[in-house]
Amino acid sequence: MTLVESRRVTVGGIARAAQGISAVFLNTPIVQHDDLDAWLGARVSAKVESIGPLRSFKGRGGDWFMRERVARGPVCAASAGNFGQALAWSARAAGEECTIFASLNASPLKLARMRALGATVIQDGTDFDAAKDAARAFAKSRGIEFVEDGQALAITEGAGTIAVELGNAVQLDTLLVPLGNGALLAGVATWMKAVSPATRIVGVVADGAPSMMRALTGIQVDLTAPVRTIADGIAVRVPVKDAVDDLRSLADDLVAVADDAIVAAIRGLIAHAGLIVEPAGAVGIAALLSAPHGTYGERIGTILCGGNVTTEQLGAWGVLRPTIG
Known part of the structure; x- marks a missing residue:
């Protein structure tokens, strides 16, 4: 086993998480489909995190965070919706109060699901980072714990358990990973670099939310530039410093994809694999669609990281238009 670890994230921590996280979040399917391969021109293994009780991978990190937490008492976080559901779920299981801040334009579906899981949801700010x-x-004024996705180590370790399952099941030339706050990419890359060092790890951002990509490639980030993408789950304006530090030695490449490619990816996943994912979950497929054939090799993996989306949203984005081929 070759160890390529960030300063904080370790294979040992991820292995411990894989043994401790609730079974309802683990061992999600890896979909391989002839129609998918024919459409994309490669052998594709898609890790389907868009099912289960929360319809996203965030349950892994939220559950592990609460299990590892030393302090007791209420928790507070910001979320576009999926991490908020995970924290609400785990807080409810632990008997703790949970307050989630979301932007004024957050998904009504995700807001409703956070509330249904027992969170107090407050909408404030024009985007995720303002929230x-x-x-x-709010947390500082109340003296309660603020939980930041991408900063809290246990959340990254929990996300890394996806790679444990992938690494045990398939061999990949390239793994395309959605990049938002960075916990998913940092956790997955840490494990994959240890068990499959030849696998190329590529982080994928939306081109309308490039802040993490810019931070990792040494390009100055305009912290006031608005994010413009349908992929709310990775719509990050302000990079998380700890996540940037975690990722510097881990990601082999970073790419940005346009919303049009994301829409095409969602549409194709429905048509060729019968899978419904939200935009952030489709960016790996969008990257594959946007690159020349052979760019990522023959054996390609991606993580369909969430599926909290409505038919109304799919219609508004043009996903539900008839497609040929």
């Missing part, structure tokens, strides 16, 4: 500022101020 995060409000959440941090």
Whole structure:
């Protein structure tokens, strides 16, 4: 086993998480389908995190965070919706109060699901990072714990358990991983670099939310530039410093994809694999569609990281238009 670890994230921590996380979040399917391969021109293994009780991978990190937490008492966080569901789920199981801040334009579906899981949901700010500022101020004023996705180590370790399952099941030339706050990519890359060092790890951002890509490639980030993408789950304006530090030695490449490619990816996943995913979950497929044939090798993996989306949203984005081929 070759060890390529960030300063914080370790294979040992991820292995421990894989043994401790609730079974309802583990061992999600890896879909391989002839129609998918024919459409994409490669052998594709898609890790389907868009099913289960929360319809996203965030349950892994939320559950592990609460199990590893030393402090007791209420928790507060900001979320576009999926991490908020995970924290609400795990807080409810632990008997703790949970407050989630979301932006004023957050998905009504995700807001409703966070509330259904027992969270107090407060909408504040024009985007995710503005909501995060409000959440941090709220937590400080109340003296309660603020939980930041991408900063809390246990959340990254929990996300890394996806790679444990992938590494045990398939051999890959390239693994395409959605990149938002960074926990998913940092956890997955840490494990894969240890068990399959030849696998190329590629982080994928939306081109309308490039802040993490810019931070990792040494390009100055305009912290005031608005994010413009349908992929709300990775619509990050302000990079998480700890996540950036975690990722510097881990990602082999970073790419940005346009919303049009994301829409095509969602549409194709429905047509060729019968899978419904939200935009953030489709960016790996979008990257594959956007690159020349053979760019990522023959054996390609990606993580369909979430599926909290409505038919109304799919219609508004043009996903449900008839497609040929």
